Amino acid sequence: MNNQFKKIHQVISSYIEINNEEWISYSSKFRVKEIRKREIILSQGDICRDVFFVVNGLLRVFFVDNDGEEKTFYFSFENTFSTDYESFLKKIPSSYSIQALEDTTVVLMSFEMLHDGYKILSNGEKLGRLLAEEYFFIFNDKVQAIYTQSPIVRYNNLTRKFPNILQRIPQHYIASYLNISSVHLSRLKNSQ
Amino acid sequence: MNNQFKKIHQVISSYIEINNEEWISYSSKFRVKEIRKREIILSQGDICRDVFFVVNGLLRVFFVDNDGEEKTFYFSFENTFSTDYESFLKKIPSSYSIQALEDTTVVLMSFEMLHDGYKILSNGEKLGRLLAEEYFFIFNDKVQAIYTQSPIVRYNNLTRKFPNILQRIPQHYIASYLNISSVHLSRLKNSQ
DNA sequence: TAAAACTGATAACATATGTTATCGTCATTG
DNA sequence: CAATGACGATAACATATGTTATCAGTTTTA
Numbered sequence: 179m180n181n182q183f184k185k186i187h188q189v190i191s192s193y194i195e196i197n198n199e200e201w202i203s204y205s206s207k208f209r210v211k212e213i214r215k216r217e218i219i220l221s222q223g224d225i226c227r228d229v230f231f232v233v234n235g236l237l238r239v240f241f242v243d244n245d246g247e248e249k250t251f252y253f254s255f256e257n258t259f260s261t262d263y264e265s266f267l268k269k270i271p272s273s274y275s276i277q278a279l280e281d282t283t284v285v286l287m288s289f290e291m292l293h294d295g296y297k298i299l300s301n302g303e304k305l306g307r308l309l310a311e312e313y314f315f316i317f318n319d320k321v322q323a324i325y326t327q328s329p330i331v332r333y334n335n336l337t338r339k340f341p342n343i344l345q346r347i348p349q350h351y352i353a354s355y356l357n358i359s360s361v362h363l364s365r366l367k368n369s370q
Numbered sequence: 371m372n373n374q375f376k377k378i379h380q381v382i383s384s385y386i387e388i389n390n391e392e393w394i395s396y397s398s399k400f401r402v403k404e405i406r407k408r409e410i411i412l413s414q415g416d417i418c419r420d421v422f423f424v425v426n427g428l429l430r431v432f433f434v435d436n437d438g439e440e441k442t443f444y445f446s447f448e449n450t451f452s453t454d455y456e457s458f459l460k461k462i463p464s465s466y467s468i469q470a471l472e473d474t475t476v477v478l479m480s481f482e483m484l485h486d487g488y489k490i491l492s493n494g495e496k497l498g499r500l501l502a503e504e505y506f507f508i509f510n511d512k513v514q515a516i517y518t519q520s521p522i523v524r525y526n527n528l529t530r531k532f533p534n535i536l537q538r539i540p541q542h543y544i545a546s547y548l549n550i551s552s553v554h555l556s557r558l559k560n561s562q
Numbered sequence: 563t564a565a566a567a568c569t570g571a572t573a574a575c576a577t578a579t580g581t582t583a584t585c586g587t588c589a590t591t592g
Numbered sequence: 593c594a595a596t597g598a599c600g601a602t603a604a605c606a607t608a609t610g611t612t613a614t615c616a617g618t619t620t621t622a
Contacts, residue, residue, distance in 0.1 A: 243518040251517070264510050267503060273514060296496075303495035304488075310502035311459060317509035318456050322465060324516060325443070325549055326435040329609090349570065357517055362609055364571055521579090541600065551580055556601055 182210055185257045186231045186285050193308040194301035204295060209286040213278040220276040226265035228286040229309075232256050235282025236346055240354070241274045250354040252320070253279075253347060255340070260284075263313050279347060329358045330366045374402055377449045378423045378477050385500040386493035396487060401478040405470040412468040418457035420478040424448050427474025428538055432546070433466045442546035444512075445471075445539060447532070452476075455505050471539060521550045522558045 183205050190196060196204070213219055213235070220226050222241055230237065237254040239262075251274060254260035265272035266289060295302040323332055333356055337343055343352070350360035358366075375397050382388060388396070405411055405427070412418055414433055422429065429446040431454075443466060446452035457464035458481060488494040515524055525548060529535055535544070542552035550558075 241514075241518070249517045251513070264507055303499055307495055307499035307502055310499055310506055314502055314506040314509060315456055317506060317513055321443070321509055321513055321516075322433075324513075325441045326433070348568080350568095358608095359610055360570075361572085361611080365609090368571075540598080542598095552600080553581080553602085554579055557579090560601075 182233050182283065182285060183208060185233065189231075189257060190305065193312075194299070194305045196299060196301065200299055204291075204299065207288075207291050207294075209288075211284050211286055213282045213284065215278055215281050218275055218277045219284070220262065220272055220274065222273065222275040223271045225269055226262040226272045226274075228288050229259050229261040229263070229266060229292065230254070230276070231259055231285040231287065233283040233285060235278060235280045235284075237282060237284075238277050238279050238347075238351060239274050240277065248354060249357070250351050252316075252355065253343075253351075259309070259313075263310075279351075324357070329356045329363070332356055333363065333366065374425050374475065374477060375400060377425065381423075381449060382497065386491070386497045388491060388493065392491055396483075396491065399480075399483045399486075401480075403476050403478055405474045405476065407470055407473050410467055410469045411476070412454065412464055412466065414465060414467045415463045417461055418454040418464045418466075420480050421451050421453040421455075421458060421484065422446070422468070423451055423477040423479065425475040425477060427476075428471045429474060429476075430469050430471050430539075430543060431466050432469065440546060441549065442543050444508075444547065445535075445543075451501070451505075455502075471543075516549070521548045521555070524548055525555065525558065 186208075187201060187205070210233075211219070219230065219237075232254050234256050236256075237260045239251040239254065239260060240248050241251065242248055254276075260276060262272040262274045262276075264270070265274075269289070292306065296306055299305065323335070327335070333352070336352070336355075349363060353360040353363035356363065378400075379393060379397070402425075403411070411422065411429075424446050426448050428448075429452045431443040431446065431452060432440050433443065434440055446468075452468060454464040454466045454468075456462070457466075461481070484498065486494075488498055491497065515527075519527070525544070528544070528547075541555060545552040545555035548555065
């Protein structure tokens with residue numbers, strides 16, 4: 179099997195049963211894309227045509243608010259999906275941009291591909307359901323964290339969960355992710 | 371058709387095609403519950419066994435954070451679903467409590483019912499997918515609002531979207547929903 | 563390799579927001 | 593109907609967080 183597809187096969191197999199024949203047919207439609215550091219693969223306002231699966235590297239999902247401020251929404255590490263799922267599903271202009279923070283390899287799943295999968299794969303609808311549920315869980319947890327945890331607690335949880343995040347992501351992006359200013363994060367770190 | 375099921379039939383029909391036979395069989399499993407004002411139908415820590423469909427009345431979804439503060443997560447008005455969907459799907463202790471703010475009638479869909487529907491209904495999996503997607507959209511919008519809009523802007527949007535909300539929901543619950551103190555909301559209102 | 567851009571720390575100051583307490587009004591309840 | 597509690601406004605004060613500017617070290621780029 180194409181080595182780039184090994185991990186995405188693992189992940190999809192963890193959601194649904196997919197036999198070899200189905201997989202060969204399905205995965206033949208994947209496209210692979212190499213993205214250079216800082217390159218943008220989705221621009222806010224464009225319709226998001228693909229779900230990206232990060233094979234290696236690192237993506238940043240962010241948007242620009244009314245005041246022109248960049249807000250980082252989340253980071254996509256290896257072996258996770260990344261997209262503006264609402265734009266993707268509804269075919270409406272995306273609220274987010276997605277940018278590579280490192281040279282990154284992604285596997286692209288188009289809308290047509292996912293929707294064909296609903297019919298072609300014996301568990302295609304189930305895959306769609308589980309992907310949506312998974313995405314929902316992430317956002318549910320995120321909202322809950324915002325309501326219940328102070329910025330410094332969320333920072334500590336983040337660095338505990340991803341110990342090497344500080345080596346890979348500039349601190350001002352992390353501050354933006356926490357929805358606080360970079361100055362404030364610097365203060366919090368050095369006074370706790 | 372049982373009048374209490376009319377609206378939920380409309381809502382489900384807007385998601386999937388469901389023929390008469392399927393509907394009669396499916397809806398026969400609904401239970402209906404009357405909840406008194408202030409009564410709690412889901413307690414934080416319990417496993418959430420049902421999705422609630424609000425026929426009339428009003429629910430408040432909230433949780434108590436580490437400091438013992440009540441945080442209001444969202445309100446469920448008529449003809450919408452309400453649940454702790456993560457607890458419901460994963461059968462883990464719920465993070466939320468759900469309370470009636472008025473005398474309220476709900477239709478209950480159990481986990482078994484929804485999952486049986488995945489097999490029994492010809493579009494059962496699709497229904498599950500669309501419900502998860504819908505829930506995801508709500509949370510996506512919520513997170514985005516938190517990142518991009520100031521409390522007073524979110525307050526104005528809320529009252530514009532639900533003009534009678536102030537007559538139905540005490541202001542300190544709305545402040546809690548906005549994740550600010552009731553004192554601060556009072557100030558913001560009277561100084562803009 | 564030199565210039566430019568990026569990054570993170572820090573200080574000084576301004577603003578936003580929380581906390582506590584008080585008060586008057588109104589609704590609920592025994 | 594009286595007592596109690598819920599509700600919202602307000603004041604005074606404390607804390608959290610943002611903004612702007614500066615600086616030094618590092619990385620990127622021409």
